[in-house]
Amino acid sequence: MRTYQNYISTGIRWNAEMPAHWDCDxxxxxxxxxxxxxxxxxxxxxxxxxxxxxxxxxxxxxxxxxxxxxxxxxxxxxxxxxxxxxxxxxxxxxxxxxxxxxxxxxxxxxxxxxxxxxxxxxxxxxxxxxxxxxxxxxxxxxxxxxxxxxxxxxxxxxFPPIDEQDQIVRFLDWKTSEMNRVIHAKNQEIKRLKELRVVAINTAVTRGVKGYPLKKSGTSWLNEIPENWNMLPSKRLFFLRKDKAKPEDEQLTASQKYGVVPQQWFMEQEGRRVTVVFTGEDILKHVEKGDFVISMRSFQGGIEYSNYSGKISSAYVMLIPNHEYVYDRFFKWLLKSPEYIKALRGTSDLVRDGQALRYANFAKIDLPVVPMEEQIAIADYLDNICKRIDDAIEKVKKEIALIQELKTRTIYDAVTGKIDVRDVYIPAYEDVEDETSDEDSEEVETVDEEVDE
CATH class of the missing domain: 3.90.220.20 (DNA methylase specificity domains)
Incomplete structure (x- = not known):
């Protein structure tokens, strides 16, 4: 792309020069x-x-x-x-x-x-x-x-001459439409990969990976399960922790993106503060590493796993896994699977955004009892296949980011006169509007309110 022959200073610090025949005010x-x-x-x-x-x-x-x-x-x-x-x-x-x-x-x-x-x-x-x-x-x-x-x-x-304003707009409408078309196709690719991920998780945690014949589960949320699986009340698989916070406990935060993590670490990762509620220290609860945590919004993103010991809001419910039946890595997938989240939502007509799920909701859903070696095999399979899918998604997202950078640079070059588009031929093209990227369109990371120290 060619540039203009002569440039003059603008006095604008973010746009130091412009074509000599343009105006500035x-x-x-x-x-x-x-x-x-x-x-x-x-x-x-x-x-x-x-x-x-x-x-x-x-x-x-x-x-x-x-x-x-x-x-x-x-x-x-x-x-x-x-x-x-x-x-x-x-x-x-x-x-x-x-x-x-x-x-x-x-x-x-x-x-x-x-x-x-x-x-x-x-x-x-x-x-x-x-x-x-x-x-x-x-x-x-x-x-x-x-x-x-x-x-x-x-x-x-x-302020370029009007005819140049018009041509710059025609040029940018064409170029951005072409780039939007590619971005749209890549967002569709991400959507398909995410759908594949959902299918992989739901299939593996409800039907296994061994190919056993199926039988009726006897529960409303799972129609059929492998013939060597059984169903038990969730209270048999997870016990309720009622421990109060210890003085030395670190403050934790429940997050759909990271699980249960230290609050300070979360704020550093996200570059923002967590909303806190100033209230008595005595109502905080203790969490042990390896606990599963029912957060206020588990009906949106499932039940979180804690890799840390610490303290957390009294609004949360801590679940102690019964390792006679529970292999943590398998249940990390099961309790955040779309099929299980759907079941959680069905436990109460009163569950709405901002309201808490309780242990009573959790207890209404029977859980599968899966042979331990099969739980390990399913967890290994999902760790592998979902990492491959996630890597593919990240690759496409990086490609989108590069196109977005090119689009931003093209707009900058054209509107500031860094390139001369006066004689550029504008072909017939399909007008494709800018769309919120797949990354932007995802639900904003939800973090429940925490009790401050």
């Missing part, structure tokens, strides 16, 4: 920042700025927190830019979008309305480049790192 030369509040409540079309752009918000099932009423929301018109520039330390929440229809959004959002003839999509790409390069994050102030509308319109932007 504060954004307020090109945009107004009107703020009209929906005081009378006439406008009912509630919009939301998400990682997928501006979308209609379902008032009955809103995205995020909903206000008591929408009289404090501000009006937006079609073909305007909207910014969410609060909490700038969290890159996933600071972003820009194009408003495609009239509606209302939170008064915390920033509205930019064009005041001169321009290609709005070009400026979307320019500000999106700021977002991807974390430019906004370095400009905010205050505890929550917030950027105001007055600040935003006083930062300089580059």
């Amino acid at each position: 504060k954004a307020k030369r090109y945009f107004d920042n009107p703020k009209v509040i929906n005081k009378d409540g006439k406008e009912k079309n509630v919009l939301s700025l998400t990682l997928k752009g501006v979308v209609r918000n379902d008032v009955d099932h809103p995205i995020g927190l909903a206000p008591a009423d929408y009289a404090t929301y501000q009006l937006f018109d079609k073909d305007e830019l909207v910014f969410k520039l609060i909490d700038l330390e969290n890159i996933s929440t600071s972003r820009v979008g194009i408003v495609w229809e009239k509606g209302i959004m939170s008064s915390a959002y920033i509205r930019l309305k064009p005041r001169v003839s321009l290609n709005l999509r070009y400026f979307y790409y320019q500000y999106f480049d700021w977002y991807k390069r974390n430019i906004f994050n370095g400009l905010g102030a205050g505890v929550r790192q917030t950027l105001s509308a007055a600040d935003l319109v006083n930062y300089q932007v580059v």
